[in-house]
Amino acid sequence: MTADPLQIALVGFGTVGSGVARILTDQAASIARRAGRQVQIRRVVVRDTARARDYMPAGVEVTDDIQSVIDDDQISLVVQLIGGLSPAREYMTRFLDAGRDVVTANKALIYECGRELFEQAARQGRTIGFEAAVAGGIPVIAAVTQSLTGNQVQSIEAILNGTSNFILTQMLNHGQSYEDVLKEAQALGYAEADPAMDVDGTDAAQKLSILTQLAYSTRVTLQSIVQQGIDGLELLDLQVAQELGYKIKLLATSRLNGDGLEVSVQPTLIPRHRTLAQIDGADNIVSILGDAVGRTTYSGAGAGQLPTASAVVADIVDFATGRTAVTFPSIVDASQQTGIAIQPKEALQRRFYLRFHVEDRPHVLADIADILGRHGISILSVRQDARRDGHDYARLVIMTHQTTEGCLADADVELARLECIKGTSIRLPVAE
Amino acid sequence: MTADPLQIALVGFGTVGSGVARILTDQAASIARRAGRQVQIRRVVVRDTARARDYMPAGVEVTDDIQSVIDDDQISLVVQLIGGLSPAREYMTRFLDAGRDVVTANKALIYECGRELFEQAARQGRTIGFEAAVAGGIPVIAAVTQSLTGNQVQSIEAILNGTSNFILTQMLNHGQSYEDVLKEAQALGYAEADPAMDVDGTDAAQKLSILTQLAYSTRVTLQSIVQQGIDGLELLDLQVAQELGYKIKLLATSRLNGDGLEVSVQPTLIPRHRTLAQIDGADNIVSILGDAVGRTTYSGAGAGQLPTASAVVADIVDFATGRTAVTFPSIVDASQQTGIAIQPKEALQRRFYLRFHVEDRPHVLADIADILGRHGISILSVRQDARRDGHDYARLVIMTHQTTEGCLADADVELARLECIKGTSIRLPVAE
Numbered sequence: 001m002t003a004d005p006l007q008i009a010l011v012g013f014g015t016v017g018s019g020v021a022r023i024l025t026d027q028a029a030s031i032a033r034r035a036g037r038q039v040q041i042r043r044v045v046v047r048d049t050a051r052a053r054d055y056m057p058a059g060v061e062v063t064d065d066i067q068s069v070i071d072d073d074q075i076s077l078v079v080q081l082i083g084g085l086s087p088a089r090e091y092m093t094r095f096l097d098a099g100r101d102v103v104t105a106n107k108a109l110i111y112e113c114g115r116e117l118f119e120q121a122a123r124q125g126r127t128i129g130f131e132a133a134v135a136g137g138i139p140v141i142a143a144v145t146q147s148l149t150g151n152q153v154q155s156i157e158a159i160l161n162g163t164s165n166f167i168l169t170q171m172l173n174h175g176q177s178y179e180d181v182l183k184e185a186q187a188l189g190y191a192e193a194d195p196a197m198d199v200d201g202t203d204a205a206q207k208l209s210i211l212t213q214l215a216y217s218t219r220v221t222l223q224s225i226v227q228q229g230i231d232g233l234e235l236l237d238l239q240v241a242q243e244l245g246y247k248i249k250l251l252a253t254s255r256l257n258g259d260g261l262e263v264s265v266q267p268t269l270i271p272r273h274r275t276l277a278q279i280d281g282a283d284n285i286v287s288i289l290g291d292a293v294g295r296t297t298y299s300g301a302g303a304g305q306l307p308t309a310s311a312v313v314a315d316i317v318d319f320a321t322g323r324t325a326v327t328f329p330s331i332v333d334a335s336q337q338t339g340i341a342i343q344p345k346e347a348l349q350r351r352f353y354l355r356f357h358v359e360d361r362p363h364v365l366a367d368i369a370d371i372l373g374r375h376g377i378s379i380l381s382v383r384q385d386a387r388r389d390g391h392d393y394a395r396l397v398i399m400t401h402q403t404t405e406g407c408l409a410d411a412d413v414e415l416a417r418l419e420c421i422k423g424t425s426i427r428l429p430v431a432e
Numbered sequence: 433m434t435a436d437p438l439q440i441a442l443v444g445f446g447t448v449g450s451g452v453a454r455i456l457t458d459q460a461a462s463i464a465r466r467a468g469r470q471v472q473i474r475r476v477v478v479r480d481t482a483r484a485r486d487y488m489p490a491g492v493e494v495t496d497d498i499q500s501v502i503d504d505d506q507i508s509l510v511v512q513l514i515g516g517l518s519p520a521r522e523y524m525t526r527f528l529d530a531g532r533d534v535v536t537a538n539k540a541l542i543y544e545c546g547r548e549l550f551e552q553a554a555r556q557g558r559t560i561g562f563e564a565a566v567a568g569g570i571p572v573i574a575a576v577t578q579s580l581t582g583n584q585v586q587s588i589e590a591i592l593n594g595t596s597n598f599i600l601t602q603m604l605n606h607g608q609s610y611e612d613v614l615k616e617a618q619a620l621g622y623a624e625a626d627p628a629m630d631v632d633g634t635d636a637a638q639k640l641s642i643l644t645q646l647a648y649s650t651r652v653t654l655q656s657i658v659q660q661g662i663d664g665l666e667l668l669d670l671q672v673a674q675e676l677g678y679k680i681k682l683l684a685t686s687r688l689n690g691d692g693l694e695v696s697v698q699p700t701l702i703p704r705h706r707t708l709a710q711i712d713g714a715d716n717i718v719s720i721l722g723d724a725v726g727r728t729t730y731s732g733a734g735a736g737q738l739p740t741a742s743a744v745v746a747d748i749v750d751f752a753t754g755r756t757a758v759t760f761p762s763i764v765d766a767s768q769q770t771g772i773a774i775q776p777k778e779a780l781q782r783r784f785y786l787r788f789h790v791e792d793r794p795h796v797l798a799d800i801a802d803i804l805g806r807h808g809i810s811i812l813s814v815r816q817d818a819r820r821d822g823h824d825y826a827r828l829v830i831m832t833h834q835t836t837e838g839c840l841a842d843a844d845v846e847l848a849r850l851e852c853i854k855g856t857s858i859r860l861p862v863a864e
Contacts, residue, residue, distance in 0.1 A: 023582045023583075023724050026584075026723075027582055027583070027584060027724075030584070030766075031582060033765055034577075034762050035581075035762070036761065036762055036765070136725075137725035137726065138728055139571075139574070139575055139579035139728075143571055145466075146571075146749070146750065147563070148571075148746070149462070149466040149745065149746050149749045150455045150456075150463065150742045150746055151742055152458075152459060152462070217465070275707065275710065275731070278710065290569075291458075292451075292455050292569070292738040292739065292742040293569035293732060293733065293738065293739045293742035293743075294569065294733045294738070294739055295732055295733075296569060296570055296732035297731045297732060298728070299707070299729045300725060300726060300729060301725065301726045306723075306724040306725065307725045307726055309724060310580065310582045310583055310725035311579075311725075313582030313724075314580070314581050314582055317578070317582070318578065321758040321759065321762060322754075322758040323578070326753040326755050327755060329468065330466050333468070334462075334465050337465065
């Protein structure tokens with residue numbers, strides 16, 4: 001080991017940042033072997049320099065001044081571990097401008113500004129590592145950009161939001177309502193105080209967008225993704241699905257078909273025997289179908305201090321060895337292909353689960369079936385349970401044959417006019 | 433795309449070789465994007481040049497002469513896809529000597545000669561890509577050598593032999609004997625005419641050895657691996673295990689404990705809820721527990737033409753980009769660490785499933801329990817079913833508490849002397 005140490009700066013020393021510092025200390029010897037050189041934290045940038053922090057290595061310069069990193073010629077890699085877009089975007093631009101390579105775990109930043117930041121980095125001969133931005137410690141960026149490179153990816157199916165998966169698992173396993181589980185999850189720190197981005201599907205959609213752009217070399221914005229959160233689900237939906245042989249998961253899907261790429265994030269009924277249905281708690285899973293390799297599946301912790309830090313450290317080592325320098329340009333090249341068109345939302349074709357609360361009186365089923373039939377939606381099975389004591393309405397579940405989002409949206413307009421349907425109805429796609 | 437094309441030679445054009453040629457043709461454009469240059473097959477070496485072959489690209493020089501590859505300065509990478517040790521070892525040595533980099537899918541060669549070939553390559557500044565040698569298209573070599581580099585690996589649990597897993601799945605699902613399923617599998621091409629290396633655990637042990645050496649930077653020979661095949665299993669073992677809440681899989685395990693590394697390939701009872709238990713058919717799975725990332729799991733096709741070719745193509749692209757040149761030296765460096773000691777076989781500590789065929793007469797259970805007790809083996813549960821009509825003997829299944837291979841081996845000597853035990857008994861470890 002004769003090479004000079006790699007000197008890095010950590011910008012942000014929160015949960016993930018301190019996890020990175022801990023791993024770099026605990027695994028220093030094996031990381032040096034893999035990296036071909038020592039990795040040393042030279043500066044840490046935090047907002048409050050007075051606060052004591054766990055795992056802060058001795059002798060590190062702790063500062064609240066970004067400029068001191070830019071001015072320090074000894075630092076070649078900046079590990080930027082702050083969330084949100086501002087000031088993360090400005091910081092990264094400044095680091096790249098100053099000739100530094102960057103590693104980040106900021107998924108929102110990569111989703112929103114990835115294209116411009118990648119191009120800036122490429123122009124300046126710099127690199128950005130972002131393995132930790134999607135699915136935490138599971139190496140899916142490496143899989144899509146390197147290991148599966150001999151494949152035309154046919155589909156990606158993934159559970160990418162741990163909070164949603166945790167909530168759905170708890171609801172089903174403990175027979176609790178969405179609201180009760182969410183409160184518990186917030187108290188335990190499994191869910192944010194404001195969980196909107198997790199439970200409405202935005203977080204998963206941003207991650208799916210990043211994966212899909214890498215896998216298909218085409219641009220995917222949130223506006224082109226069919227997005228539905230778990231916040232409208234009732235416990236009974238999970239229970240009925242289970243009785244029908246399915247589990248409901250917030251499934252992120254990209255799938256190539258004759259008309260382009262269908263991209264969606266929706267609570268989805270997944271046949272119970274599939275591995276995807278068996279991922280419980282806060283874990284993530286990514287299942288990729290390639291035309292050569294067939295289906296490969298990757299699972300593990302998609303968030304959390306050390307799992308995320310594990311991916312950040314892999315990016316640091318990739319930079320140290322020079323791997324990033326050869327990988328990153330091909331990622332930028334591939335992302336500039338225009339490639340495959342995203343299918344219009346209304347054209348997405350699936351089977352559906354429809355659940356209504358209906359008045360318990362004659363001709364209700366006939367009214368609903370009539371509307372569906374006139375929109376070309378064919379019914380596979382119907383299940384109406386007896387109205388339970390204390391409930392004003394009966395529950396009606398209809399499973400459809402293949403149809404489109406568009407047909408259902410049209411039917412919804414008419415269904416909304418039916419007085420026999422009460423409260424919120426729900427429709428969920430069914431995975432094969 | 434201004435770089436010169438990468439010119440390669442394929443040595444061997446069997447199942448995997450023709451798969452590689454097919455992918456390089458079908459995915460030429462996207463591979464060129466990822467590789468930063470075109471990839472062209474310039475020469476193919478086969479034994480019988482007269483035979484017509486599918487997917488042979490037009491204009492390729494087909495020859496039976498290895499020397500013509502060595503003499504061709506335009507070829508920088510040799511993709512060597514022949515099985516066995518001879519002449520594969522000699523060929524690879526000659527290619528490395530001649531200054532060529534090599535990609536191979538030959539697991540036996542990497543197991544037997546990996547150390548010497550890696551060192552030769554390193555001395556000559558060349559590289560060897562071998563992602564396809566373990567678990568086919570599942571990128572586990574990349575995971576262990578790159579993505580999980582910030583982790584001390586705690587354990588690897590894997591199903592690495594597709595033939596064995598296919599046989600066990602068919603036995604249980606169709607209620608067939610080992611012998612009947614094996615014959616069918618051979619007829620269908622799922623098992624070799626001589627399946628010994630698959631069903632006796634050698635193939636899985638070689639793959640586990642390669643993975644373990646990479647993950648723990650220590651030397652692991654087959655002699656130090658507890659190895660047991662599936663050939664002694666009876667259908668009833670699979671059925672009883674299922675009734676007890678387990679599936680039996682040929683499980684390859686490396687696990688760090690206080691006394692070193694325990695390494696084994698054995699048919700193992702795996703709790704039904706674990707993902708490992710749910711991998712059926714010819715698929716492979718690798719589940720790695722890291723101290724930072726927690727458990728990450730990788731699954732897919734572990735063999736077959738296109739899955740294996742997919743991994744070979746990933747190695748070709750890694751070479752083309754220059755990634756291999758930076759990754760390979762760190763693999764060689766890491767493998768030269770002496771590291772962690774392999775635990776003696778007799779010290780391996782697990783719970784066990786013991787199955788006996790016994791005479792249906794008094795004091796049989798007492799005799800067996802006495803021997804186990806005197807060797808310090810504590811019984812967790814016993815199950816003796818009524819002797820079935822037409823059978824001379826009753827079936828006795830004992831589940832033990834934690835004990836060691838050594839204690840059980842000592843007890844076996846005494847159990848073998850008991851006249852009440854008939855035929856072949858079996859003992860299998862139980863995974864947590």
